[in-house]
Amino acid sequence: MHINPYLFILPCTPGQIVWNYKDHTQHELDLNYSTRLAQLINNPNLFDINNIIDTELLDAQILTTSKIDCPAWGWDELSKIYHIGTQNIPCEHTPQNIQEWSRQYLEHCTEVLATSPAAPVRADHSPRDLIALPALAALNNDSFRNALMQRKTCRSFTGAAISLQDVGTLLYLTLGYLRERDSACDPSIAEGLSARRSSPSGGGLNACNGFLLVQHVDGLAPGVYAYHPAEHALSFVDQLPSEPLGNLLAGQHFINNLPLGLFITARLDRLWWKYQHSRAYRMAFVEAGHLSQTFQLVATALGMNTWLTGAFADDQVEALLKTSGSAEQPLFFVGCGASDGQAMCQEMRDLLQVAQP
Structure with a gap:
């Protein structure tokens, strides 16, 4: 036995x-x-x-x-x-044709829509607290191919300020609900799930949100801000931590002067609402990956370099974002700014130089 x-x-x-x-x-x-x-x-x-x-x-x-x-x-x-x-989706019966799948999926969606979903964003703000963001900036590099070719992870930033217009462009094209797509909304989409971003989202739920960590942006005080995609606006969350940014990101202090960072979080209760099986947990990470890549490509097209990490202490980040004890969890961090283009910080390059025979 x-x-x-x-x-x-x-x-x-x-x-x-x-x-x-x-x-x-x-x-x-x-x-x-x-x-x-x-x-x-x-x-x-x-x-x-x-x-x-x-x-x-x-x-x-x-x-x-x-x-x-x-x-x-x-x-x-x-x-x-x-x-x-999370390998397999629990399913009593796998549809054998497209008609059967359509009926099964419609029944599932009808059942889900009979209950109230979690709000797509935090509701602990009033309209007067929102900080409006400017219209899109003109991208320096219109070629998608060039943005893909030039995207690079860097660990040496100058600390130069980013314009508020560039921040607005980054957020709108990464996390914003694209108003340009409103007229093309498919009539089959359920009410409340029609918002579309530039990146795909499991079930059209847009379960991921973004929190800006602002250190040096022209026209915006340093601090932590929540992004509201429907309004394309920010709300202030908290002051920056007194300790260097590297302490928050697993000791990676080469990033201390990063002018702008974005914590990508997931509203797990949005996923629970539609998908009540554990495989849906994977979709939160997949969506965060889509958003991270979009952020990096837009930043590259705006003439900046990028850096990204999943190394941080969740409890510290949750406390900073004021999401502790909630169904909103931080998954990833991506940042951008002016850089000398080096993949490694100067201190690491010095060590590698000494280690060479």
Whole structure:
């Protein structure tokens, strides 16, 4: 007898939950079942076909008659649980043709739309608090090919100020709800889900938001700002932290003079509303990736270099953005500014020069 390797156990007084994260099944065990499972984990050979608890654990696939081989995994168990647990979409029946898919998807959307969605952006502001952003700037480089060719991750910035117009252009083309697309809205799109960005979004939910970290922008005081895509405006969130930016971003102090950064967050409750399975969690990261690339290409077309990272302490960033304890979570950071174009900071280049024979 063997223990199913795709299990984790959650303490849940007065018992415990045994979760099979591969098959998306869970079982609540009382003290007797929990005690017996602990004995069998210690020694599977204690299995007794005449013990009703043992046979029920076997029927629940907590125990298995043959050993289940697991693929080699180079990271820790948490990443393994996440990867395997979100591999497949739970589906009782896979549509066999386009008509069947259409009916099934329409039924799902009708059921979802019968409930109220989470607001796409935070509602803790009033219109008078919004800081209007200027119209789009003329891009210095109109060629999409050139923007792709020239995009470069740099770690050496001059700290020169960015114009407010460039900031408005960056935000509108990355996160803004494009007014130019209003007339082309498909009539089949449900009310409240018609807003379109330049990047795709899972389910048209626009679950990702943006928070600006402003250090040096002409016409805008340093601080942290929330971007409101429907209004194409900013609202002030908080002062900049007293510590250098590098302390917030895992000690990467070469970025301390970065004039502008963008924290991309995800409103997980927007995703929960439409997609109630864990695979949807992946879509938050996919959307953040789309937005990050768009931000970088627009910044490149505006004549700036970019830098990006996922290395930061979530609790510190949540406190800065005032999202602690909420369903809005930071996923990624991308910044831009004038740069000397170096991929590495001067300090790293000095070390590499000394290390050369």
